[in-house]
Amino acid sequence: MSWLVGTGLTRYGRHEGRGTLDLMTEATDLALADAGLARGDIDALVCGYSTTLPHLMLATVFAEHYGLHPRYAHAVQLGGATGFALVMLAHALVESGQAKRVLVVGGENRMTGQSRDSAMQVLAQVGHPVYEVPLGATIPAYYGLVASRYMHEFGSTEADFAALAVTMRRHAMQHEGAQFRTPITVDDVLASRPIASPLKILDCCPVSDGGCAFVVAAAAEGPHPVRIAAAAQRHNAQHVSAAASLTDFGAGECAAHALAAARRTLAEVEAAAIYDSFTITLTMLLEEIGLAPRGRAGALAQEGRFDADGAMPLNLHGGLLSYGHCGVAGAMAHLAEMHLQMTGRAGVRQARRAGVALLHGDGGVLSSHVSLVLEAA
């Protein structure tokens, strides 16, 4: 067992003139303050990577910059799944006795630190360098392929996908840190600029600047502890061409494994935070995990199931789709919001119940999966 005792989240969007280390610093300051700790209390540091600050040793680069002298440091690379994989690593370090307080941090100026074409080309490299990338394929194209098959097999429509984008935007309108806060409708999503069919621009998360950090501790210390009950991973195929199935990527198995390790069932989950790089990503993960029946996620969103006062509050900060996506820290914002929800600090966004939470992240093209189960103290 380990405890999430502090969270720091910057606003996402444009942070002109701020670099990776600046955004990691800002998030870490906030996380330490939230936990009531000083930097000298930290004995381990885990972080991800930054496309605008590529480095063989980002963990120790940040440790030196921030003035930490950890007994354990480790940079992890699992694409969009990195943030939750870092939390799993911190949890394991604490459980094994290697560390007492682990700083988990991500941050990147992905929006202002490079051109849009450069960002797209870097991200497309999760595709195969010989068999996929040379075709002019992009991340939205890989997910567009998945979406086309999903619609074919389960009857999901573009309007169903759009309903999830609308829900995420409605949530983001309640969070002043979100990148996009103007309301949108299903028709707005359907009429938005095509990117890679069936995905339009409003089906896609933005590229953002931002940072997020946590402190994971061995003790339920400080004013806001939340129990990390269990974590699990699953990795089947890196490339979409090599995936055995375009409708079963291992997310369901991963989440079931985490829930079993926490001695919980899906029926006990009161709130969820699910990776939403595209509306198809959110649809697939919700339905593969079992939080919605196949083909029904969009309809359930329209019925209000994923709202703060619904049966399964989901990504109440607005998700990647509307809060924003700055790389490693992107999905960490889902956990930052869940920490607020589980400690009753989410203000106007507060869900009625968030005592048991399931979080799921994916990296690549549904290649890497990480599930977390959290319980209120």
Add this chain to the structure above:
Amino acid sequence: MSESASFDWTQGGDGIAVQRCRACRHAWYFAREFCPACGAGAPETSEASGRGVVHAATLVHRAPSDDFKALAPYRIVLVDLEEGVRVMGHADPGLAIGDRVRCTVRRIAGRPLPHFTKDSS
């Protein structure tokens, strides 16, 4: 990379190379010197017929680079070849899931790439 196959489009050829394990008969697309299913070495490499069925399809409007922006929108598909492997390729814009297709290697954006058209045979 296993033995270089002259017909392999990734080596400048005009076909698709498929590998098959001599021990367990598993077939795959991404070239390597062993079977990813059972680990046996020395797989067979052969030229695929190029015939298959569209499994997934997208139309790319937002291209990643200038050479592809000139072509946008372009269709990219995943095709299940009759040899039992799945291949990503370009395709005629009108193609859809379930269509029977065949492959020719064409120069697209200055490089040889697999391209699928409707198989009317």
